[in-house]
Amino acid sequence: MTPDLDVHLSGIRAGDAQAFAAWLVAAEPTLRRGLRSFARQVDVEAVLQEAFLRTWEVAPRFQPDGKANGLVRLTQTIARNLAISEVRRHAREVAVDPEILAAGQDAQLRYEPEPPDPLLRETIQGCREKLPPQPGRVLSARLEAGGAVADATLAERLSLRKDTFLRNLSRARKLLLECLQRAGVDLAKGLA
């Protein structure tokens, strides 16, 4: 059964960032998946973050329609409109497929609630500890930055060239995913 994420709505409307955080954790995977068809045309990460920020701004004035997941549906519309806007802005650079403009509206909102899994976290930590020193340091720097620091800055802090930083990150990620697969963990499972 799909949970109704509007349980967080009263807190979000009151400006409670923790309520918004709980809503973001649950809503992000579905909303990202809904933008998959735009991946060749727009920077989905940028669209998604901007849609979340706009949702936070308009949430105090949001009037639910009585159906479940009203705020997710609102964010989905914001994200889709942003994506279409970007596609049109770049229309001179890439061919625009009308089907892409019609996509991205996932009428069947699906959530796979993923409560914190201590065993999975332990498995990932175990794989991280097996990484060679340099890729391990680079991956840690990226994870600890929490999306707030540019890779060029992270590289500089580790006295690395950005290209070297990114190639080590790639190596770390491949080794980590291979280790997780050997442990029976597939991070892409259920995301198709």
Added chain:
Amino acid sequence: MTPDEELPLIEEVAGAFRPRDPRTLASHPAWHDLSPSGREAAYELSVRMRRLEAALDPQGQSATVKAVLARIARS
């Protein structure tokens, strides 16, 4: 650009960091340099990375969630 040359760009775009620009949508500069298939690869990698980040965080917050919350806290 060869696939090997594109690899660092894919890694960079798959991250959650995005520059701030109040005038326009803040796409990552490296995203514009990617081929269409590179952009798709970056998207697919971002899905896995966000899941990894969320799994490692005690509150289940991915780097995207943290980046958004940080921006809200600053505003």
